[in-house]
Amino acid sequence: MITAEFDYVAPGSLDGALHALADGGEDAKALAGGHSLLPLMKLRFAAPALLVDLRNVPGLRSIEQENGGWRIGALTRHADLQAREDLGVVAQAAALIADQQVRNRGTIGGSLAHGDPASDLPAVLLALEGAVTVRGRAGTREIAASDLFEDYLTTAIAAGEILTDVRIPALAGWGHAYEKFTRRAEDWAMVGVCALVRRADDGTCADVRVAFTNMGSTPLRATATEQALRGGPLDAESIGRAAEQAAEGTEPPADLNATADYKRHLARVLTRRALQQAAGT
Amino acid sequence: MSSKVPIRLSVNGRVRELDVEPRLLLVHLLRDQLGLTGTHVGCDTSNCGACTVHLDGEAVKSCTVLAVQADGTKVTTIEGLAHGDELHPLQEAFWEDHALQCGYCTPGMIMAAADLLARNPDPSEEEIRHGLEGNLCRCTGYHNIVKAVQDAAEVMHGSAVADRQEVSV
Ligand SMILES: Cc1cc2nc3c(=O)[nH]c(=O)nc-3n(C[C@H](O)[C@H](O)[C@H](O)COP(=O)(O)OP(=O)(O)OC[C@H]3O[C@@H](n4cnc5c(N)ncnc54)[C@H](O)[C@@H]3O)c2cc1C
Ligand code: FES
Ligand code: FES
Numbered sequence: 098m099i100t101a102e103f104d105y106v107a108p109g110s111l112d113g114a115l116h117a118l119a120d121g122g123e124d125a126k127a128l129a130g131g132h133s134l135l136p137l138m139k140l141r142f143a144a145p146a147l148l149v150d151l152r153n154v155p156g157l158r159s160i161e162q163e164n165g166g167w168r169i170g171a172l173t174r175h176a177d178l179q180a181r182e183d184l185g186v187v188a189q190a191a192a193l194i195a196d197q198q199v200r201n202r203g204t205i206g207g208s209l210a211h212g213d214p215a216s217d218l219p220a221v222l223l224a225l226e227g228a229v230t231v232r233g234r235a236g237t238r239e240i241a242a243s244d245l246f247e248d249y250l251t252t253a254i255a256a257g258e259i260l261t262d263v264r265i266p267a268l269a270g271w272g273h274a275y276e277k278f279t280r281r282a283e284d285w286a287m288v289g290v291c292a293l294v295r296r297a298d299d300g301t302c303a304d305v306r307v308a309f310t311n312m313g314s315t316p317l318r319a320t321a322t323e324q325a326l327r328g329g330p331l332d333a334e335s336i337g338r339a340a341e342q343a344a345e346g347t348e349p350p351a352d353l354n355a356t357a358d359y360k361r362h363l364a365r366v367l368t369r370r371a372l373q374q375a376a377g378t
Numbered sequence: 379m380s381s382k383v384p385i386r387l388s389v390n391g392r393v394r395e396l397d398v399e400p401r402l403l404l405v406h407l408l409r410d411q412l413g414l415t416g417t418h419v420g421c422d423t424s425n426c427g428a429c430t431v432h433l434d435g436e437a438v439k440s441c442t443v444l445a446v447q448a449d450g451t452k453v454t455t456i457e458g459l460a461h462g463d464e465l466h467p468l469q470e471a472f473w474e475d476h477a478l479q480c481g482y483c484t485p486g487m488i489m490a491a492a493d494l495l496a497r498n499p500d501p502s503e504e505e506i507r508h509g510l511e512g513n514l515c516r517c518t519g520y521h522n523i524v525k526a527v528q529d530a531a532e533v534m535h536g537s538a539v540a541d542r543q544e545v546s547v
Contacts, residue, residue: 099403100401101401102380102400107446131442131444135442135444136423136424136442139422152447176436196427196512197437197490197493198430198437198438198439198490199424201433201437202438282508282511283425283511
């Protein structure tokens with residue numbers, strides 16, 4: 098299938114790209130890996146008049162350590178992330194996105210800017226309590242993961258702004274897991290769960306975070322489960338009990354693959370599995 | 379009409395300079411303008427992998443890459459995989475192991491398998507199945523495809539061709 102017509106530029110600097118986006122106004126879109134945008138354009142669900150390709154903007158594809166955490170450039174591809182075990186759960190989740198061909202093109206910046214609740218990296222960023230840096234013509238600002246995802250395909254990134262880096266804490270001493278359930282290989286998650294656990298010296302749960310992929314119109318934190326575990330024992334029984342509360346307060350949209358009830362069931366099962374793996378029980 | 383954009387890329391080792399419409403997909407550039415019809419189109423949803431080619435040595439779905447995005451890159455298609463008359467070990471193994479029936483998925487399957495073997499020269503059966511999940515075969519079934527990739531891996535291991543540079547021009 099062929100997209101509608103559009104104009105195309107590939108500026109060689111961030112300022113050039115911001116300029117082009119501003120000139121293009123509402124009908125202009127940034128292009129990163131194109132693996133969310135081009136399928137939509139081919140189906141004519143999207144028809145931007147101008148694509149501003151970021152591929153020639155220098156410095157956006159990098160993975161660096163910074164202040165005890167990581168700074169990852171927006172154009173860093175899923176394939177770059179999957180190869181970096183030291184990135185922990187980010188690498189683990191990236192390796193589960195689609196297939197190798199998609200991972201060779203899709204970028205972390207595109208995944209986060211697109212705001213699809215079925216994408217895997219948004220829930221991971223939310224669980225890690227990471228942040229993104231965005232540049233607009235008015236300047237640079239930081240958006241915390243908890244403020245980034247506003248609604249289905251809607252983020253706090255304004256038109257004309259470009260996401261430049263993703264910041265995540267290293268979380269030394271935390272256990273982690275990303276569990277993704279799909280009906281077929283290469284599919285999007287029916288439900289995905291990111292779990293992070295820190296054990297205290299006495300073996301109890303010092304801290305815990307659980308976030309969901311595809312359980313609502315944005316990625317979500319499983320606060321009831323987190324509260325049930327925090328400060329208490331971290332054995333199979335308490336994890337099982339806490340996981341029973343995983344779907345509390347969620348309204349997952351039913352789709353072709355699963356009813357809302359089935360997604361809630363998956364959320365409970367996958368939360369238990371992910372917590373057990375993260376806690377090493 | 380949107381204005382054409384000049385691009386310069388290497389396709390199977392030969393430099394090409396063209397002016398293209400921004401919306402031209404890489405797969406259509408290869409098939410319709412360069413006559414490289416070994417690369418197939420099997421879906422509208424970026425799922426099937428029949429269009430898989432290498433961009434700078436890595437497998438991509440050329441139905442989901444704009445030709446303009448390939449500016450400055452090295453593209454390798456199935457036509458560029460053999461060394462003259464000598465088939466690539468993957469091509470040889472697909473033939474020997476009957477890893478194709480209609481052959482529609484085969485070029486994409488082989489290009490994806492070449493990427494897999496460049497990342498992991500000695501994959502287990504499980505890793506091959508996982509590594510090829512972006513490619514669908516509707517008639518052979520995957521059994522012989524997996525076998526062919528295993529056999530090719532063994533041959534390539536022997537001659538240490540598993541270098542991604544080797545397969546990407
Ligand atoms: C067959 C298939 C299966 C897939 N399965 C999965 C899956 O299982 N899990 C998953 O997480 N994803 C999946 N994806 C999506 C894939 O990961 C996308 O690559 C990713 O979501 C978007 O990244 P991109 O770089 O391709 O973004 P693009 O498609 O280039 O852009 C997406 C959107 O973000 C905007 N944008 C991109 N970069 C920036 C930036 N730096 N600043 C501001 N705005 C920006 C664009 O304007 C556009 O609106 C799948 C895709 C395909 C084709
Ligand atoms: S034609 Fe099916 S993935 Fe490209
Ligand atoms: S050989 Fe026919 S689709 Fe694979």
